Amino acid sequence: MTADILIQVLVSGLLIGLIYALVAVGLTLIFGVMDIVNFAHGEFLMLGMYASFWAFALFAIDPIIALPMTALLLFAVGVIVYQTVIRRILKAPMLSQIFATFGLMILLRGLAQFFWKPDHRLISNSLISGNIALGPVQFGLPQFVAALGAVGVTGALWLFLHRTRLGTALEATAIDREAATLMGIDGQKMFALAWGIGAACAGLAGGLIATFFPIFPEVGSNFILIAFVVVVLGGFGSITGAFLAGIIVGLIEVLGGFLIGPEYKTAIVLSLLLIVLLVRPRGLLGKA
Amino acid sequence: MRFTGTKTRSSATAPVRRQLTRQMPVRRRTMTRMIAAAALLATTALGGLTAGAARAEDEIRIGVIYPLTGAAASTGVELKAAAELAAAIVNKEIPAPAGLVAGVGMPHLKGAKIKLIFGDHQGNPQVGSTEAERLITSEKVSALAGAYFSNVTATASQVAERYGVPFLNGESSSATLTQRKFKWFFRTTPHDDLFVTNFFTFLEDMEKKTGDNLRGIGLFNENTLWGNETTKLQTKLAEERKFTIAEKIVYPAKTTQMTSEVQRLKAANPAVIMQSSYLGDAILSMKTYKELGFLPKMLLANDAGFNDSEFLKTMGKDGEDIISREVWALDQADRNPLIRQVNDLMRERSGVNFNGNSARAFTAIAVLADAIDRAGSTQPDAIRKALQETDIPAAGLIMPWKGVKFDANGQNELGQGIIVQVQNGQYVTVWPFDVATKPVVYPMPAWDGR
Numbered sequence: 082m083t084a085d086i087l088i089q090v091l092v093s094g095l096l097i098g099l100i101y102a103l104v105a106v107g108l109t110l111i112f113g114v115m116d117i118v119n120f121a122h123g124e125f126l127m128l129g130m131y132a133s134f135w136a137f138a139l140f141a142i143d144p145i146i147a148l149p150m151t152a153l154l155l156f157a158v159g160v161i162v163y164q165t166v167i168r169r170i171l172k173a174p175m176l177s178q179i180f181a182t183f184g185l186m187i188l189l190r191g192l193a194q195f196f197w198k199p200d201h202r203l204i205s206n207s208l209i210s211g212n213i214a215l216g217p218v219q220f221g222l223p224q225f226v227a228a229l230g231a232v233g234v235t236g237a238l239w240l241f242l243h244r245t246r247l248g249t250a251l252e253a254t255a256i257d258r259e260a261a262t263l264m265g266i267d268g269q270k271m272f273a274l275a276w277g278i279g280a281a282c283a284g285l286a287g288g289l290i291a292t293f294f295p296i297f298p299e300v301g302s303n304f305i306l307i308a309f310v311v312v313v314l315g316g317f318g319s320i321t322g323a324f325l326a327g328i329i330v331g332l333i334e335v336l337g338g339f340l341i342g343p344e345y346k347t348a349i350v351l352s353l354l355l356i357v358l359l360v361r362p363r364g365l366l367g368k369a
Numbered sequence: 370m371r372f373t374g375t376k377t378r379s380s381a382t383a384p385v386r387r388q389l390t391r392q393m394p395v396r397r398r399t400m401t402r403m404i405a406a407a408a409l410l411a412t413t414a415l416g417g418l419t420a421g422a423a424r425a426e427d428e429i430r431i432g433v434i435y436p437l438t439g440a441a442a443s444t445g446v447e448l449k450a451a452a453e454l455a456a457a458i459v460n461k462e463i464p465a466p467a468g469l470v471a472g473v474g475m476p477h478l479k480g481a482k483i484k485l486i487f488g489d490h491q492g493n494p495q496v497g498s499t500e501a502e503r504l505i506t507s508e509k510v511s512a513l514a515g516a517y518f519s520n521v522t523a524t525a526s527q528v529a530e531r532y533g534v535p536f537l538n539g540e541s542s543s544a545t546l547t548q549r550k551f552k553w554f555f556r557t558t559p560h561d562d563l564f565v566t567n568f569f570t571f572l573e574d575m576e577k578k579t580g581d582n583l584r585g586i587g588l589f590n591e592n593t594l595w596g597n598e599t600t601k602l603q604t605k606l607a608e609e610r611k612f613t614i615a616e617k618i619v620y621p622a623k624t625t626q627m628t629s630e631v632q633r634l635k636a637a638n639p640a641v642i643m644q645s646s647y648l649g650d651a652i653l654s655m656k657t658y659k660e661l662g663f664l665p666k667m668l669l670a671n672d673a674g675f676n677d678s679e680f681l682k683t684m685g686k687d688g689e690d691i692i693s694r695e696v697w698a699l700d701q702a703d704r705n706p707l708i709r710q711v712n713d714l715m716r717e718r719s720g721v722n723f724n725g726n727s728a729r730a731f732t733a734i735a736v737l738a739d740a741i742d743r744a745g746s747t748q749p750d751a752i753r754k755a756l757q758e759t760d761i762p763a764a765g766l767i768m769p770w771k772g773v774k775f776d777a778n779g780q781n782e783l784g785q786g787i788i789v790q791v792q793n794g795q796y797v798t799v800w801p802f803d804v805a806t807k808p809v810v811y812p813m814p815a816w817d818g819r
Contacts, residue, residue, distance in 0.1 A: 086632065086635075086636055089632065089661070090628070090629070090632050093626070093628035093629075093632065093661075094628070097625065097626045097628065100625075101625075200679055201648050201649055201652060201679055201683060202683065203652060203683035203684070205683065205684075205685055212659075212660060212662070212817075219660075219661065219662055220660060220661075221656075221659075221660035224660065293656055293660075294625075294653065294656075295648075295649050295652045295653060295683070297649060302623065303623050303624065303625050304625055307625060334626070334629070335626065335628050335629045335632075336629075337629075338629025338630065338633075339629040339632050339633055342618075342633075343618050343619075343620045343621075343627075343629050343630040343633065344592060344618065344619045344620060344621065346621065346624075346629055347621050347624075
């Protein structure tokens with residue numbers, strides 16, 4: 082094995098890892114603010130992919146240009162889901178909360194299959210296509226742009242949470258709901274905002290990968306398992322943690338798959354989950 | 370039991386009754402049918418065995434079992450249309466193209482007509498066996514044909530075996546069906562193992578043709594039952610035929626990235642990739658090949674995702690020059706005028722072209738009619754003997770086979786699959802060379818030169 086191949090594998094791992102990070106960021110945000118695990122998060126990703134697909138197929142809008150629209154659309158979906166479903170189960174037992182989001186996952190998948198058929202779709206001839214070669218290392222432009230987008234979105238989210246009044250209010254709600262309410266922060270509004278932003282992150286991830294990943298109703302299930310591993314590794318609720326963990330998981334998956342054997346790559350990632358839960362249950366940067 | 374009435378009945382019927390009340394109406398009807406068939410069998414005492422003698426000389430009854438309702442109904446209806454076309458040609462209701470095996474009619478039976486009696490197995494093996502039983506005992510058929518689904522063919526042919534009635538299967542490809550040492554079971558279509566074997570023969574032929582060394586192969590299969598079985602068979606065949614497996618990858622079917630897989634293939638650099646993937650993985654792997662610049666001399670796909678109508682639609686130019694296996698291709702009509710003529714008849718009658726399934730269903734009825742004619746009788750024993758002596762040349766068929774001739778297990782040993790390649794957005798036959806319509810594009814052209 083040469084150094085070239087190793088570098089190539091690392092680059093591939095980094096690119097996919099950044100996508101994992103973006104998917105996981107939304108999941109960890111929702112959990113951090115209100116302690117609810119959103120099993121339908123993969124379906125938000127799926128909706129984002131379909132939004133890009135239809136924008137492209139019906140109006141010839143490139144997925145990259147359609148990104149702001151995709152984000153707004155999924156923000157709306159997130160808020161609607163919060164208002165119609167989640168708000169009613171805030172004080173319900175945890176099992177009910179799990180079943181509610183799990184049911185939502187099945188519902189969204191079923192609706193997608195009903196309206197858009199179970200076919201695999203693909204956006205071909207997108208504005209960004211082709212390859213970049215840097216010496217011996219080469220990678221797809223769509224993958225590169227998606228990874229850049231993931232960095233941008235996660236960075237913007239971090240700035241929003243730490244540098245704006247609204248973001249700080251959200252952060253405050255995450256840290257202590259009751260204290261925040263006493264300070265005059267409207268908890269309900271913050272929860273809706275968290276769902277909106279969480280769904281928008283998944284939607285943006287969907288829009289970014291729609292240029293190179295096949296689009297079908299079950300596509301969320303491919304990503305959600307890894308997103309959970311990332312959230313656990315990064316620490317429940319930690320945006321920075323999820324970002325770092327996404328990169329680590331991507332690198333481990335691709336590198337482990339290459340060195341040990343692709344048939345074990347899922348096992349490698351899930352062993353990582355087990356080890357983290359045993360050794361450091363709060364994750365890299367989670368609240369103790 | 371809460372109901373006192375049941376206590377008076379024998380305890381043996383209680384579980385059956387309980388099952389009856391729980392199941393759907395359709396199933397209940399089937400059960401009733403089965404009980405009726407059993408009763409009929411009891412009263413007519415071995416009626417099935419003397420089926421031939423009971424009917425007039427001029428009508429030969431053949432039972433045909435297909436999925437005519439349920440999820441596979443659309444396929445079943447096509448299969449039925451193809452079987453009816455074959456019967457119409459045998460019965461000389463429509464003029465037969467010269468040379469077709471079914472075209473001769475029934476000269477040894479004084480021009481008797483065949484009558485197809487259809488059974489519907491709904492895609493359910495249990496229903497398949499009750500339908501076989503009904504056709505044998507109450508419809509008194511001389512032979513059975515069907516049933517498309519391998520698992521239904523397995524149960525229905527078991528019933529035929531029990532009653533001693535010939536069963537001719539035209540469309541089920543599970544290799545195990547002809548490994549059961551049945552006396553009454555015959556199969557015209559090649560089975561799954563043969564398709565994999567074909568790839569190795571194809572590679573040897575390509576080596577002779579190009580002078581290149583194609584001995585280094587990369588196996589790239591998904592990790593469900595199908596991919597694993599294929600990997601085992603390929604590994605065995607590679608060893609027997611002196612091919613080296615440069616890399617063997619069994620990948621998780623649901624995956625978010627295939628870069629580690631493709632990177633390993635690239636590092637091993639095999640001349641040929643043999644790949645078994647469903648649609649999603651097929652697309653993702655092709656995207657990753659292109660992204661990482663991996664290009665084998667040939668990519669041999671094991672049907673499935675690569676032959677899905679969506680595949681070419683989504684892949685466009687990047688799907689070009691993929692090589693896959695098939696049982697039949699419409700471009701065969703360009704090569705063989707007989708196929709064109711029979712396909713025209715099919716389109717006239719039912720508005721659709723033949724495909725791999727319906728062409729095989731047509732052939733099954735034609736082969737069965739040929740055997741019954743040579744038997745000169747509708748006695749099951751005579752038909753079985755005639756089937757064993759079947760020797761139909763390729764020229765009498767609409768299949769890309771060398772002919773029809775059954776081995777001791779009832780498997781047609783002259784059947785063969787074809788290998789197709791995507792050329793200008795169409796699947797064209799490129800192997801076996803004697804039935805090919807286009808030469809193989811070799812090696813695969815570079816990704817960016819398309």
